[in-house]
Amino acid sequence: MICLFSAFSVCPDAKAQESVPLKSVPEAAAPQAPDTPASAPLKGQVKIDPVDMADMQAFYGRCAQNTITATYYDCRCLAVKYLDKRLELGRYYSPEELMFQIQKECTNTTEIAGYSYGVCTKQLALMDRAENSEAYCECFANAFAKAYQANPQLSSRYVQILQRNAYVKCAEHRR
Secondary structure (H helix, E strand, O other): OOEOOHHHHOOOOHHHOOOOOOOOOOOOOOOOOOOOOOOOOOOOOOOOOHHHHHHHHHHHHHHHHOHHHHHHEOHHHHHHHHHHHHHHHOOOOOHHHHHHHHOOOOEOHHHHHHHHHHHHHHHHHHOOOOOOHHHHHHHHHHHHHHHHHHOOOOEHHHHHHHHHHHHHHOHHHHO
């Protein structure tokens, strides 16, 4: 499998890293005493280790800087899912292994369709096939985005298969 999210293995400069809002994580098993300090997590939340927070923010930065990953996924959502999986499984797993486990979540169908539509119209313009290009490209982009959302796998070979299937499905619009 050729993965397009290879940027997850190298951390780019830190300037693009932003903080990502956290969602609540199930409460720890041990009940808290009523006189816990103010720095303790609120009920229904778990205190997150700064190392895990930094890991999540680095993951988000790599996702947001990778044009393909940022097109196919909502990087903020994916970063939260990444943190959830990191907290669940611990630090043993690499970012790539965690990404593989969460890749079916947080797809960005609207962005995928928009990107696919733009690529389609440019390709048809280069081939001097402008007739019906709007209807065809709209069909192609929507068919591809829906197929990807149904079973997301960020690999170039898989994306090509979905694109070919969308091309065949929308062939009637090219006439």
